[in-house]
Amino acid sequence: MTARAPGERIPGERSPGERTLDERAPGGPAEPRFPLVARALPLAGGALLTALLIAWDRRPFRAFDTYFHLRFGDEFRHGWSIGHPGQPSPASTNDWAPTQWLPQVGLSWIADVGGRTGLVIVFAVLSTGLTAALYLLLRRHAGPGVSLLLAAIVLIGLLPSLSLRPQVLSYAFLIALLAAWDSARRTGRVPWLLVPLGWLWATCHGMWIIGVAASALLAVLVVLERRPDRRRAVVLLLVPLGMLAAALVTPVGPRLLTAVVQVNSRGRYFAEWGVPEILTLGSAPLAVLLAAAVLLLVRRTGVAPYDIGLLALGGAFSVYSGRTVPLALITLAVVVAAQWGRRRERPPTGMREYAVVALLAGAALAAAPFQTVVEDPADDVRPFAAALAALPDGSRVVTDWPTGGVLLWTEPQLDVPLHGYGDVYTDDELERYAGLARLEPGWDQTLARLAPRAALLPEDERLSYALRRDGWQVLQRSGDLVLLVPPADEA
Structure with a gap:
């Protein structure tokens, strides 16, 4: 008989006080007291969220940034070099490195082909896809009702930042990054797809460096939590390095790093890069998620390093700048969903639920070509x-x-x-x-x-x-x- 190391568990062995699903609820998960209401509420919540998306899809151009992105995309399509672009006016002379050239080119092309309607459809795809992806990520941890509520809070917090500009892609890429490391945490599989994502992110928006930093933190946390062998640990830690290397072989090359430094040095000229005010009405969604995440973690015993690190990441996004507040909303919503899901039974996501999500997303997209644009x-x-x-x-x-x-x-x-x-x-x-x-x-x-x-x-x-x-x-x-x-x- 082989002796066991302290804390080692035999497969199938339960820790003191741990119960199986059958022991928690004999015969499977307990039926809710009002089953029809329990089924109808998520559907009603999903319909309301879809209505909010349809209403907001009328405002793709609310930020004036959209228009200079269109102009820059047009210049890249008709003569500017991605490695060494020109200037829109002789009154600006900085030797700058483009960090958003790929979506700028795409937006310019869509404007030529599809006009204003094409741009509205693109915005609807971005906002709807972002919301659906966030909901499905939250559903890994919590039930449909909680996931919908958290997705709605995040969406309301995102509205001031949600317009037709490349930084919306950074929000989507962060969701993909969090989903990838969540899977690596549960399965131990190396999230190699983050390496090409690092390349794509670096062609789409300047917050690619935040993605690399977040990936490095989460990689370390996964290694600390899973305690893999040395070879597997090294491979996991190579993922953020691979993302960085991929970013530096885009057409812009290593000049992307100098662009990051320049942007940080000019934050005082642009309100988005200022320190956000959390205790305001407009920041209520952020304050709610931050408070809920802290309270749920404080009330737990034996909190895992990954959960603490994810909360710290969301907190850092919350105070760094107004531009990173959307990243904080997404990260903190994942923390809340994960901690809430540990307190309640989580019904698995089935094909019927995927079909409902697809149906609601399709409804939001179908309305896009008929939208009357406002706030332009x-x-x-x-x-x-x-x-x-x-x-x-x-x-x-x-x-x-x-x-x-x-x-x-x-x-x-x-x-x-x-x-x-x-x-x-x-x-x-x-x-x-x-x-x-x-x-x-x-x-x-x-x-x-x-x-x-x-x-x-x-x-x-x-x-x-x-x-x-x-x-x-x-x-x-x-x-x-x-x-x-x-x-x-x-x-």
């Missing part, structure tokens, strides 16, 4: 199309960031120096242009250096007021915007 910043700019088209090609037009981002796509014949795509500017340029908007000392020299032929600005902007005070004439008003031209002696 281009609608504010379109009334000025005739006046802008009358300007000579190459005319420089001063704007604020949102208006400039739209003009890059709608008026490509113009020179738009301010558009919000921060990568293309040097630090000095960002400082000068931010000072121009705030009328800081030296703003008039910056304006003189730009020498614009027109300005399209919100009427209540400081710069708009200063230009009118200095003799600029109002050529046209529409909504909140005003088109200004310089005095005749400056034109």
